[in-house]
Amino acid sequence: SGDLLISVYRGGLDQSNGEEILYRSRDQGLTWSEETNFTRQFDLQQHTAVWQTLRSGRILGVIQRVPIGEFRDTGTTYSNGPPGRKPHPVRVYEYTKKRMPTSVCALYSDDDGNTWNLTDFAELPGTFENRSCGRIVETPDGTLVWPCHTFVNNEDEKAWVFSPCILRSSDQGMTWGDLSIIAQGERDLGNCYNESDVLRLADG
DSSP: OOOEEEEEEESOSTTSSOEEEEEEESSTTSSOEEEEEHHHHHTOSSOEEEEEEOTTSOEEEEEEEOOOOOEEEEEEEEOOOOTTSOOOOEEEEEESSOOOOOEEEEEEESSTTSSOEEOOOEEOSSEEEEOOOSOOEEOTTSOEEEEEEEESSHHHHHHTOOEEEEEEESSTTSSOEEEEESSOOBGGGTBOOOSOOOOOOTTO
């Protein structure tokens, strides 16, 4: 249709109690009007992590629900690194209340954003701490690739050492799985990796 759409998180404290609003422009961005209040329409407590327009024309937003458990600082550190590399001590945390698995749902439109649908939340494989900062890539066979970051084991989670990964969807973003780790964080060196992105090059 040539319309421009933008999703904006409006108001709230620490991105916890505001509203996510979809705005539409019909004049190439000169003026904007409020189109949909996702927070009110779907009674959402979270906001979208990433948006993508697929080749099918579907507009897809992925919403990630990240439960935050109660934890305390144990006062100990990791400080053992491999030979030749200087270790960097990192704090160790202990959860005092079991943290629930992270889950995601899909917010999508198949009619240029005029009407929207929301899937149920489904648990992700692995333990995820935060939403992705990267974009979704669509491969030639229609597979969607979403960059995220995760903890690969309980010890990394206690030290908050992230590892970048990708999740895949083969059903237009309705469900996600098939986890692959890109690079594992180095707990003993205090190195973690997050806010990753992926890019599909011209040669495939």
